[in-house]
Amino acid sequence: MPDIVLTTLNARYIHASIGLRSLLANLKELESKAEIIEFTTADRLQDIAEKILALQPRIIGIGVYIWNVLQVAQLTQIIKLLSPESIVVLGGPEAGHPPYRVNLDAADHIIVGEGETSFYQLCRTLSAQPGSADRIIGPVLPDIDTLRLPYDYYSEQDIQHRTLYVEASRGCPYTCEFCLSSIDKQVRYFDIDSFLNALESLWQRGARNIKFIDRTFNLNTDRVIRILDFFLAKSPPYLVHFEVVPDYFPAPIKQRLAQFPAGSLQLEVGIQTLTPSVAAAIHRRLDMVKLQENLHFLQHQTNAHLHLDLIVGLPGESLESFARNLNTLTTLTTGEIQLGVLKKLSGTTINRHDLVHSMVYSPLPPYEILANDLIDFPAMQQFKRFARFWDLLYNSGNFRGSVTLLLQDTDTYSGFAAFSSWLYQNTLSTWQISLRRMAELLFHFLVEEKQLPPAMVADSIAADMQKVQGRRLPPIIREHTTVPLRKNKQKSSSSPGKRQQKHLL
Incomplete structure (x- = not known):
């Protein structure tokens, strides 16, 4: 069992924490007593606590970031309730830069600034003289020339x-x-x-x-x-x-x-x-x-x-x-x-x-x-919806050709803002809009609000969607398009199979 566990909650599994690996690489003689275990923000906190405490560590170091600070605060409380003798050390941008706007009082120690030198010294101090270290560990700038690189980890x-x-x-x-x-x-x-x-x-x-x-x-x-x-x-x-x-x-x-x-x-x-x-x-x-x-x-x-x-x-x-x-x-x-x-x-x-x-x-x-x-607040809310829909249509590349139709006879911001307002009014949502549903909505806006020819709009959307294999065109697009349809894209089933589901937004 490791004496030291290094952990964090990443935003997604695909993100591998360089911070934890750099801490481990610079623990020197304590490295053999340490272990990394990573989670994501989608994991249940009680499950995370169970897996950490199953290792019976004496010191638990947690990386705290803007995307996980609320969960880390709760996780720290759970750990301290279940295992009061465990020493929880927080570090990272959201813990290392006061003032703290999330209550981190349950933590035993908080490291300010870059952590490689401070965390190593704290672990040594806790091993030699438990309870003798300050709760807030002030910034100690590591000597970058002597830091061990973390990439082997x-x-x-x-x-x-x-x-x-x-x-x-x-x-x-x-x-x-x-x-x-x-x-x-x-x-x-x-x-x-x-x-x-x-x-x-x-x-x-x-x-x-x-x-x-x-x-x-x-x-x-x-x-x-x-x-x-x-x-x-x-x-x-x-x-x-x-x-x-x-x-x-x-x-x-x-x-x-x-x-x-x-x-x-x-x-x-x-x-x-x-x-x-x-x-x-x-x-x-x-x-x-x-x-x-x-x-x-x-x-x-x-x-x-x-x-x-x-x-x-x-x-x-x-x-x-x-x-x-x-x-x-x-x-x-x-x-x-x-x-x-x-x-x-x-x-x-x-x-x-x-x-x-x-x-x-x-x-x-x-x-x-x-x-x-x-x-003002209403305008800021409208913009946040604008930004979300911009991601779904413009940045995703799913409708790169069709988006240009939104901007005919207008500038980019005005054209997209009109669609964003209409889209929210008709869905009351910025989430859980599938690709096929978005295609239908885009068609209706361009035809009914912008008065563009249905065949031209359907052709543009069909061309965009069929750039990726496995996508099924909505019935209204199939009805109006003159673009040749790929037979392997159209399935008789009323619900998309696994192949199609991975393309839904």
Whole structure:
């Protein structure tokens, strides 16, 4: 039985916690006494507690994040009720950055900041002198040059079935007030040779789905070149994900990005706002000329799948200016555009705008903004529905051709907002809308509200849906379409079989 259990509740099974593995890798002589066990937020808390306590650990370390903090708080209470002698230690972004807005009082210890050094020292102290450690362990910045890399602790199951998270650096030089990364303004780099050796080891073990969690991957040109060259020397298929700043792509980086084959590269491009005054207010750098130039390059000269972020609710950003930003982005790229809602994270400085802009946030995770001086609560609710439907239709790619029909004779935001309002009025839901039902609703809106010819609409929807094998067209689409139907898609059964069900939203 392990003395130390490291655990967390991941948002999905496919996410493998790099944080737990880094803690385990740096436990030194205590490593042999420790074990990782992971869960998801879909697991029942009593089942989680049962599995943890069955190992009879003395110390239980739990990673706390914005998506699991409510459940971790309850799990901690359950564990302490059942096993008061167990020592529960919380760490991670949501525990490590006060003020705490979820009650974590049941925990014995809370580690602030990066945990590798602090957790190891705490475990040693608890072994030698139980009860002698402080409850709140202040931040101790690990020496990145001496940290042991965690990648050997990804199992064969992880490599075959999960996204593997890696980091070549920590920290961010930018000071965006809504982001936790702005706390650590000094970028610290792992030794590039050691890092690449670890990547090679992962590759040899079969790793092909790798996501870098560096906040500003493309800042150090020499290091970026070496990492890009590592992947360019490999044979596809593989998928590597980087988070990049949009205004810094020197020629050597561009040359390499252009060489990646289709399906092998995903770039998350942090935009957040295109409004200069809003960017300046939150201390975010914004070079519109460079941004547009680089997006044009990424769109037209690379095969990268682009994921761009926009945030609604930023201080000074109206819905009208947000709409202009969205309209601009859709002219610059056909990539995925994630529409997010501002969150008030503990440890950030976004709260300095609360009084001036009447910022009102939910007291519960994920602490999303509810209203401000420019966007009232009903309008914010409407936007959240807009963002949900945008994901289902635009970002999913399921109706990429048909979505353009929504935008005929109007701009992107206005056209989609009209459909979003109509869709909610007719469904009173943003969830549990199947793909076939969405196709029917889209047909009715385009024909009845936009007065488009039924055959043209049905042809567009049928072409979109039949790009993926196994999808069944709704009767109304089959009735009006002139697109040849694939016989293997149409089944007489009134209910979709397993093959069709996996395509439902």
